[in-house]
Amino acid sequence: MNKLEDEVALISLLYSQIAPQPAEAKPRRRRKKNKGGENSLSGFKKRKLSQEQVDALELSFGNEHKLESEKKDRLASQLGLDPRQVAVWFQNRRARWKNKKLQEEFSKLRSVHDGVVLEKCRLESEVMKLKEKLCEAENEIQRLGERVDGPISSLTMEAMDTAFLGEFGGYEDVFYIPENGYNIHGMEWVNLFM
DNA sequence: CTTTTGCCCCATTTACATCA
DNA sequence: ATGATGTAAATGGGGCAAAA
Numbered sequence: 679m680n681k682l683e684d685e686v687a688l689i690s691l692l693y694s695q696i697a698p699q700p701a702e703a704k705p706r707r708r709r710k711k712n713k714g715g716e717n718s719l720s721g722f723k724k725r726k727l728s729q730e731q732v733d734a735l736e737l738s739f740g741n742e743h744k745l746e747s748e749k750k751d752r753l754a755s756q757l758g759l760d761p762r763q764v765a766v767w768f769q770n771r772r773a774r775w776k777n778k779k780l781q782e783e784f785s786k787l788r789s790v791h792d793g794v795v796l797e798k799c800r801l802e803s804e805v806m807k808l809k810e811k812l813c814e815a816e817n818e819i820q821r822l823g824e825r826v827d828g829p830i831s832s833l834t835m836e837a838m839d840t841a842f843l844g845e846f847g848g849y850e851d852v853f854y855i856p857e858n859g860y861n862i863h864g865m866e867w868v869n870l871f872m
Numbered sequence: 873c874t875t876t877t878g879c880c881c882c883a884t885t886t887a888c889a890t891c892a
Numbered sequence: 893a894t895g896a897t898g899t900a901a902a903t904g905g906g907g908c909a910a911a912a
Binding site for chain 2: 894908
Binding site: 725726744747765769772773 | 887
């Protein structure tokens with residue numbers, strides 16, 4: 679029901695971890711004089727960059743994800759491109775990089791999450807087993823009590839409970855299982871992650 | 873202080889390429 | 893050949909900060 683909301687929350691959490699690197703030395707932006715002329719990109723059909731151009735851009739991106747104006751101009755003239763094209767390429771490349779990082783982080787987190795869910799299920803089944811044992815022990819006590827001097831009084835039973843349960847006696851909350859989406863019975867939970 | 877300018881991010885659109 | 897789909901190149905708007 680709120681699965682989508684959960685994912686959105688998770689994505690934005692990841693984003694907040696990846697995107698802003700706050701304590702980063704901010705290289706202040708250089709101001710550039712406008713070269714006045716018309717947009718050289720207008721009126722010409724867009725076409726894929728050549729492999730050589732892409733290789734050079736990738737190489738440059740490997741060094742740094744943001745280009746200073748001078749480097750951008752130099753790279754553009756080296757590759758026979760408009761500086762605007764180089765800037766756009768870097769923007770799109772940063773977006774792709776970020777997306778990839780986000781996906782990597784997401785799958786990492788998901789595998790951790792899966793492990794936690796698995797452990798939770800294991801613990802829950804352990805609790806169930808222990809509860810069964812407790813129940814059997816109580817029944818056994820009752821049987822023994824009846825054999826000794828007839829039906830056991832509720833008062834006596836209460837005393838025995840305390841003796842057996844120790845500090846947990848009477849604390850039903852110990853075995854409380856919250857009514858959230860992960861409260862799945864049997865092995866149904868497995869299907870959620872397949 | 874206000875405006876202008878340059879850059880960035882983001883969402884979206886556009887132009888191709890590939891495949892059934 | 894063609895429509896669906898995917899991807900890279902490009903656009904446009906909004907925000908931020910430096911320069912005018």
